[in-house]
Amino acid sequence: MKKINLGLIVLFGLALVISLFAADQINVVTTLTTYADIARQIGGDKVEVKAIVAGDQDAHFVKPKPSYAVLLSKADLFVETGLDLELWAPTLIDKSGNPRIRSGQPGYVAAADGVKLLEVPSSLDRSQGDVHIYGNPHITTSPLNMKVVAQNISIGLSNVSPENADYFQTRLEEFQDKIDEKMFGGQLVQILGGETLGQLAQSGKLIPFLNSQTFQGKKLSEYLGGWMADMLPLRGKKLVTYHKNWIYFENLFGLEIVGHVEPKPGIPPSPKHVEELIQKIRRDDARVILAANYFDERKVREIAQKVKGVAVIVPLAVGGVPEVQNYFQLVDYWISHLIAAFSQAASS
C-alpha cells in the first residue's frame, strides 16, 4: 500500500512538473533551421522551437506531410522568410487551421521584414523564368541580415508573450552584439559601433574607409577582426556558385561571383550557358565553385573536375552537417571552407 502511494506521488509530481514546463513554453515553428536557431537564441528556455525544412534540404521544394500541419496547428508563433522562397508555407498555414499564425496576425513573423533586399528585379514580369519577384530571398547568407531577422523574431515573441518582452530584448541585444563582434572583431565594434560598421559593410565602403582612417595613431584596419578580417585575403576574388544562394554573402565580403552553374533550379543549363560559364571561369580564373549541399554532390564535383576547379560544398542552413549546430558555426564553416578552397585553387 505504502509503495503504491509513493509511486503515485512521484508520478503525480512528475506530471505536474511536465505540465508546468509545457504550459510555460511558447511553441515556435520556423521554416528554416537557421531561423529556428535564432528563435532559440532569443527565446532561451521560454520557447520550444521546431523547423520544417531540414538543414540540408532545398527550401524551394518541400513535399507536404501531414505532420507539418499538425505541428503548425499547435504553434504560437510561425517564422518564415516572407518572400517567395517557401511558396508552400501559406498553404500549410491554411491546412493547419490555426488562425493565430496567419500572415498579419501577432503570431506570424516575416523574417525578411526590413532586410535590404538585393537583386530586386527592375521589370516585374515572369518572362525570365522563375525570377524571385521581390528580390533574392536567400537572406541568411549575410550575418548582418540575421540581426534584422533576430529583431523580427524577438518582436514576434514579445507579441505572443508580452510578459517576457524584457527577457527577449536582452537576449536579442546579446545576439546582435555577438554577431557584430564575430563579424568585425571586438575592438573595431568598440571604436565604431555595430550599426555604423554594418551600414558601411553593406554599402561596400567599409574596407576603403578602414584603410583611409586612423584612430589613436593606428590605421583603423589594424583593429579589424572577426569574419571580415578572415575574409580580407579573399576580397575581390572571383568564383562561381551553383545557384543564386550567395549574393548577400558576396556583397558583404566583397567577393565577385562571375556565374552560376544552374540558374534555374531543376532545369539543366543550355550549352550556350555552359560555354559562357567555362569562358568566364577561364578568363577570370574563377576556379572555386561554391554549392549548397542539397544539390547533387557528384554533379558539382564532376563539373569542378571538368573545369579544373575546386568544389566547395557547404550547408546552406544550420544543421546541414552534424558539426554545424548554430548560426555562428555555420558562418565559420562557410568561411573556413572557402579559404581552404581558394588556397587549394591557387596552389594547383
Next chain:
Amino acid sequence: MNVNMIEIMLPAFAECLVLVGIHSYLGIHVIKRKVIFVDLALAQIAALGSTFAFLFGIDPSSTGAYWFSLGFTILGAAIFSLSRIRHEKIPQEAVIGLVYALAAAVAILVVDRAPHGAEHIKEIMTGSILWVQWKTIATAAAVYAVVGAFHFAFRDKFLLISNNPEIAYRKGINVRLWDFLFYVSFGFVITHSVSTAGVLLVFVFLVVPAIATIMITDKLWLQLVLGWGMGTLVSMLGLYVSYAADLPSGPTVVATYGLVLMTTTLGLYVFRAKRKIIALRNISLGMAVFIVILGIFWSGGTFFKRQQLNEHPLEATVESHAKEFHEENANAAELTDDQLQQLLNGKPLAGQLINLYQTVENPFQRFEIAHRLFDLDQKSGSKYLIDYLENCQIPFLRQKALDILALVSDSDFGYDALKPGPQNQQAIANWQNWWKKKYENQ
C-alpha cells in the same frame, strides 16, 4: 562554331554515340518482347538502389552506391523474368508499370527518411549529359562492349526468345533463365546510361530507332545499321539545335528524336501508298487540323488570361502584389553623402551649418558639418566639437573630434575617446572651461 563549343559538345556527342550503339540493338528486343517500359522500371529500381545506399550515408557517386543499384537491378531482373508466364492472362506491361510505380513511390518514401535527396530523384529524369566526363564515357563504352559481346555470343537464344517465345518453349530452352540473363545485361546498361543521360533520353534512344527501323525492314542487320545511322544523325542534329537555340541538351535531343520519327513515319506512309496524291492530301489535311487545334488552344489561352485579369483587377497577378511591396519599402529621402559634400564644399554660412547640424541625424554627417564649421568659425565649431565629445555614441568620431580640438589646445584634458560620455565627465568639464576662457571674451 568555335573551339569552346566543340570542347563542350564533343563529350556529349561521344556519349550519345556510345548510347546509340547498344540501345538501338536492345531496343529491337524490347519492342519485340513488348516490354517497352522495362527500361523505365529498371532505371527506377537502380535509382531506388542508390537511394537506399543514400539512407546508409553512402555517397551516390561512390562504388558502394553502384553495387547497391546493381544489386537492386538484378533483383528487378529476377522479378521480370519470373513475371513472364507462358500463357499469360495479365500482360507483362502491367507488371512492369506496377514495378515502376512502386519503385518510384518507395524511392520517395526512402528519400523522405534520408538526409536530403529530392534533388537526387529529379536528376534521374533529365540527367546531365553536358557535364559528362571522358572517363565516364570510356567506362560506359567498356560495359556496353561486354554486354554487346555477351549478346552476340548467345544471339540465337536471345533472338529466338524475343521473336518467337512459343518455339523457344517447345524447343525446351529454359526461357526463364535466358530472360533473367537478358534483363540483368539490360540492367547493367541502363544503370550506366541513366546516371549520365537521364531516363528520358535513354528511353528515346532505346525505342525510337527500333520503331523506325522495324517499320522499314525485317532484317536484323539492316535494322541495326539504320538504327545506328539514325541515332548518330539525330544526336548530331539535336545537340546542334540545343547549342544554336540555347536549349537544355537532353530534352532537345529527345524532342528531335520525336520529330525525326514522325517525319520518317509520314515519309514511309507516302512512299508505300498506292496513290501518292491521296496520301499527301491526307497529310496536309492532318496538318491543317493540327494547326486549327493549336489555334483553338492559343485563343483559349488569351481568353482565360483576360478573364483572370477581369475577375481580379487589383490582385490579378503576383506581379502587382510585388510592386506594392516594393513601393512600401522605398526609402524616405535623406541627405546623401554626395549632397552633403557639395554643400560643404560650396560657401555655406556658419548659421546655415548650425541649422543643418541640428536637423541631420547621421553622426558621420554631423561630424563633417561640425568640422566644416570649425574651419569657418573656430568659436562655434569647437563648441559643437566639444558637444560631440560629450554626446556622440561612436568612439571613433569622438577621437576625430578630439584630434581637431587638439590643434587649438595644448592639452586633451585627460579625455579618453574609448570611454562613453559619462565616464569622461571631468575631462568634458575641463574642455568646456577651456572653451569659455578662450572664446567667451571674443
